[in-house]
Amino acid sequence: MTTDGSTTDDRSTEDVTLDRGVLEEWVSRLVETWGYGGDEAAYLAATLVDANLRGVDSHGVIRLPAYERRISERLVDPAAAPIVTVEGSVVTVDANGAAGQIATRAAVEAALRVSRETGVATAAVRGSTHFGAAGFYARWLAEQGAVALVVSNSEPIVVPHGGREALLGTNPIAFAAPTGGKPISLDMATSTSAMGKVLVAQAAGKPIPPTWGVDDDGEPTTDANAVTALLPAGGPKGYGLGFLVEILGGVLTGAAVARDLGNMYNDFSKPQNIGHWLLVLDIEHFLPLAEFTDRIQGLVDLAHAVAPAAGFSSVLVPGEPEDRTAEQRERDGIPLPAATVAELRELGDRHGLSFPIGDDA
Amino acid sequence: MTTDGSTTDDRSTEDVTLDRGVLEEWVSRLVETWGYGGDEAAYLAATLVDANLRGVDSHGVIRLPAYERRISERLVDPAAAPIVTVEGSVVTVDANGAAGQIATRAAVEAALRVSRETGVATAAVRGSTHFGAAGFYARWLAEQGAVALVVSNSEPIVVPHGGREALLGTNPIAFAAPTGGKPISLDMATSTSAMGKVLVAQAAGKPIPPTWGVDDDGEPTTDANAVTALLPAGGPKGYGLGFLVEILGGVLTGAAVARDLGNMYNDFSKPQNIGHWLLVLDIEHFLPLAEFTDRIQGLVDLAHAVAPAAGFSSVLVPGEPEDRTAEQRERDGIPLPAATVAELRELGDRHGLSFPIGDDA
Numbered sequence: 001m002t003t004d005g006s007t008t009d010d011r012s013t014e015d016v017t018l019d020r021g022v023l024e025e026w027v028s029r030l031v032e033t034w035g036y037g038g039d040e041a042a043y044l045a046a047t048l049v050d051a052n053l054r055g056v057d058s059h060g061v062i063r064l065p066a067y068e069r070r071i072s073e074r075l076v077d078p079a080a081a082p083i084v085t086v087e088g089s090v091v092t093v094d095a096n097g098a099a100g101q102i103a104t105r106a107a108v109e110a111a112l113r114v115s116r117e118t119g120v121a122t123a124a125v126r127g128s129t130h131f132g133a134a135g136f137y138a139r140w141l142a143e144q145g146a147v148a149l150v151v152s153n154s155e156p157i158v159v160p161h162g163g164r165e166a167l168l169g170t171n172p173i174a175f176a177a178p179t180g181g182k183p184i185s186l187d188m189a190t191s192t193s194a195m196g197k198v199l200v201a202q203a204a205g206k207p208i209p210p211t212w213g214v215d216d217d218g219e220p221t222t223d224a225n226a227v228t229a230l231l232p233a234g235g236p237k238g239y240g241l242g243f244l245v246e247i248l249g250g251v252l253t254g255a256a257v258a259r260d261l262g263n264m265y266n267d268f269s270k271p272q273n274i275g276h277w278l279l280v281l282d283i284e285h286f287l288p289l290a291e292f293t294d295r296i297q298g299l300v301d302l303a304h305a306v307a308p309a310a311g312f313s314s315v316l317v318p319g320e321p322e323d324r325t326a327e328q329r330e331r332d333g334i335p336l337p338a339a340t341v342a343e344l345r346e347l348g349d350r351h352g353l354s355f356p357i358g359d360d361a
Numbered sequence: 362m363t364t365d366g367s368t369t370d371d372r373s374t375e376d377v378t379l380d381r382g383v384l385e386e387w388v389s390r391l392v393e394t395w396g397y398g399g400d401e402a403a404y405l406a407a408t409l410v411d412a413n414l415r416g417v418d419s420h421g422v423i424r425l426p427a428y429e430r431r432i433s434e435r436l437v438d439p440a441a442a443p444i445v446t447v448e449g450s451v452v453t454v455d456a457n458g459a460a461g462q463i464a465t466r467a468a469v470e471a472a473l474r475v476s477r478e479t480g481v482a483t484a485a486v487r488g489s490t491h492f493g494a495a496g497f498y499a500r501w502l503a504e505q506g507a508v509a510l511v512v513s514n515s516e517p518i519v520v521p522h523g524g525r526e527a528l529l530g531t532n533p534i535a536f537a538a539p540t541g542g543k544p545i546s547l548d549m550a551t552s553t554s555a556m557g558k559v560l561v562a563q564a565a566g567k568p569i570p571p572t573w574g575v576d577d578d579g580e581p582t583t584d585a586n587a588v589t590a591l592l593p594a595g596g597p598k599g600y601g602l603g604f605l606v607e608i609l610g611g612v613l614t615g616a617a618v619a620r621d622l623g624n625m626y627n628d629f630s631k632p633q634n635i636g637h638w639l640l641v642l643d644i645e646h647f648l649p650l651a652e653f654t655d656r657i658q659g660l661v662d663l664a665h666a667v668a669p670a671a672g673f674s675s676v677l678v679p680g681e682p683e684d685r686t687a688e689q690r691e692r693d694g695i696p697l698p699a700a701t702v703a704e705l706r707e708l709g710d711r712h713g714l715s716f717p718i719g720d721d722a
Contacts, residue, residue, distance in 0.1 A: 088481070120481055147609070160664055162670055164670045167676075177612075188602075233594075237594050238595070240547035243660075251657045258660055279481075312523035318601040
């Protein structure tokens, strides 16, 4: 639609709001130009745009330039097929050069199938990369009638409790379970904050809470520019949970552990070799699914009936804030900041794919 | 050893330090007088005294008077045998009137057996009671060469994020995994603090951090006397994890959920009907155990090598602070405050069992 360069330049300085379907279709076509088949391309696009839809923009299309770079460096192979092995109730996936999303799709599909036979299945994925938001896979499993846990290790950026140097990544924990309505879901870093939020404060010249990060001396700081590493959420609790994720996602899967992980953005000497671990519980092996959803809906209703504290209009259940954002963005479109639009437009232009024209935000 | 009442009265006003083995033997003999067989009595004693040994005194012998009261009210039956069912990789345990420890022992033993066949097993326990510290079972499983997760729901005392009334319990999460040395282990409440710590501050007339609890209006308070409920650790994160525990421990197991749980200390109208959920991963189904322990030991060594932050002498791994306390108390004895000693002495006297004489602290 853009007819000349100057228009492109003008538009690239503006925030844009895009229809969810339009953005997803564009991402799918973009990654097809990298060598992904149509099915894999659509899945990759769905995982990323779902994060944007839910307001988790740090795990959405903003990652596309880094994904492309790692493919062009031959560290990720769009044509690779993950290798899946099943023994008992254990699924093992060697990503075999495939992207995290593609390897994890193989893992969740196999684990779901096994869980329906034996009641519980676990999958260990090694040799993987960034897989988007962990919650995507947990919610998909919940929509199939399972209770799911998904964790992943990631590049070191979080200090251990009492330490001044990064040891573990933000090591997320996601879970989801079906209810009478949308699944209950949680997707949390085991650090207090994400580095993305620190960067936003840096750009805005604003102070940060002292619980987010430490300076070079390992001292909590409110100066966003002084942050060298993040703090674990709740001190020893977040550290302990991050350690659990590193054991499950890194040690047990056979993936890289802690400082052996390849950094997505600045290490092109080796594959990331991230590890993911997930658990699928087939509810029918515990109690009838209808009884489970009745019982969990009762808990949800009880939570909604709790009188809100000052400053809150209501009590929500885990995942509900993101569900609300998703409803709003499905209706009104997904807002993309000018910097992201400029990056995506440039990425598309290099592959002969013009970026869609959205509504100016 | 006590020869007259006046001596007993004098001693009961003093703190006492007891040898771990002496205390464990006494607890075992005490609960035998309630009707437990020798084997069950020894197990109950081991779970409680292990908590004291590790410095988790809130989950140790201080619980004995409440346990006895619930047995005398016929809400717990020392002669009951849990009913264990195995289907696929899922173990289901109906406590059937037995205490939490006895029901959970049946669950971990069955799940360990199943995990060795299928690689992963889960156990759901319903109709249970307070089971001591969740970490006891996770560490036992790790000592058998497994990675283990153990959670339990509990009586409501924690507000949901943004709420002013308690909805969930402190809902602990425990995990453990074998290393080259002692298991890595975590045992954490999903609330910032335990009510026990608030009571200690009340007794001492000291303020508490504003992250611990809320007053009647749901406002964070530093006044220990104003606390009506606890806050989840890290706001939405602890709330989300507490919700996960309620789903696994309560909803999925078929136990009571949230406000339907019977309170251990002040509700003698019904059994507690607590639910526990646990997961056992057989490491050999993922990679050779020796390779796992090598890899995890590498991570432990890496953590120990992190430069400590100001105010810390070293970086420890999860469970290490409690392991150190256990070593010290195994050597020097377990300190019991005068109030606990008085309660235990009275409990023993009623069953014709005099309390051991320890070293005055």
